[in-house]
Amino acid sequence: MARLLLVLVATTMLLLAAGATAQQHGCENATFQAGRSFERCHTLPVLEASLYWTYHAANGTAEIAFRAQSNATGWVAWGINPSASGGMAGSNVFVASLGGSGAVSVLTTILKTTSPTLDNTTLSFAVPVPPTAEYAAGAYTIYVTVALPGNSTQQNTVWQAGPLSGGAIMAHLMSGPNLQSVKRQDFLSG
Structure with a gap:
C-alpha cells in the first residue's frame, strides 16, 4: 500500500x-502587438521558436506570426519551400533583423542554394499584406499573410537564426539545431 x-x-x-x-x-x-491573435500555435522543435497562425479557407491564406529567441545582434527567418523536396534550397523566406537605427526590417528572398545571396525579391507565392516584424523581450516576431502555395494547407516550412556583423546578415551555424529546422506544417489541422 x-x-x-x-x-x-x-x-x-x-x-x-x-x-x-x-x-x-x-x-x-x-501575446502580440496591436491585439493580434491567432487560432493555432506550435512550439517548434529547435531554435527556441514558435509558429502561430489563422487559416482562412475562403481565400487560401494564412495569417502567420513566427517568433524566435535571439539577441539584438542576430537575425531570424521563417519561410515556405513550395517544392516537394523541402529543405532550405528553394525556400521563400522572411528574414528579420535590427538595422542601425534600431528599427526591425524584413527582407524577403528566395534561397536558390544552400549558400544563397540574400537579395530582396518578390516571392513565388502571393504575400497580400507586406510583412512586418518587431523585436521585444529577446525575441523577434515576424508577421506575414501568405497565399498558401498550390492552395494546399500542407506546406514544407523552414526557420533559422544566425548572427549579424556590422548590420549584415551572416551565415548561420551548419550543425545541430540549425540543420534540423524544417517541418511539414498543416495549416488546417495543425
Missing part, C-alpha cells in the same frame, strides 16, 4: 512539473 501511494505521489508530481514546463515553454499564452 505504501509503495502504491509513493508511485501515485511521484506520478502526480511528474505530471504537475510537466504541465508547468509546458506552460513556460508552450506557445498558448503568447
